Amino acid sequence: MLAWLEDTVLLAGFYLKHLSSTFLQLPLTMNNPDLLAQHLKTESVHECYQLSVNNKFVNNFDSDYKQLEVTFQQRNKHKHLSFTTRMWLFFCVRFLCILAAATPQFSTLPIITALSALQFLIAPYS
Secondary structure, three states, X not given: OHHHHHHHHHHHHHHHHHXXXXXXXOOHHHHOHHHHHHHXXXXXXXXXXXXXXXXXXXXXXXXXXXXXXXXXXXXOOOOOOOXXXXXXXXXXXXXXXXXXXXXXXXXXXXXXXXXXXXXXXXXXXX
C-alpha cells in the first residue's frame, strides 16, 4: 500500500510539474478568455488559430515521462500477478460496482465505496 501511495505521489508530481510549465508556455490570450475572444474576432475567419509548444518543452516532457515509466517498472518488479490477471480482476470489480449500483439491496454507500476503492488496489493507474 505504501508503494502505491509513493507511486501516486510521483505521478501527481509529474503532472503538476508539466501542467504548470505548459500553462506558462501558452500565449497570454489563452490565460484570459476575454482577450482570446477579442483576438479571435480580429483574426480572419479563414485563418486557423494554432497553438504550439517549443521542442525543448516536448523533449523535456518525453524524457521525464520515460524516466517515470522506468521508475515504475523498477519499483513494481516484485508484483506476482500478470498484467492480464490484474485486468481480469479489475474488470470483475468494475462489473461488481455496476451490479451493486443497479441492485437496490446492494446500492448502499459503504458497499459502493468499498468496491470503488478496491479497483484502485488492483490497477491503481488505470
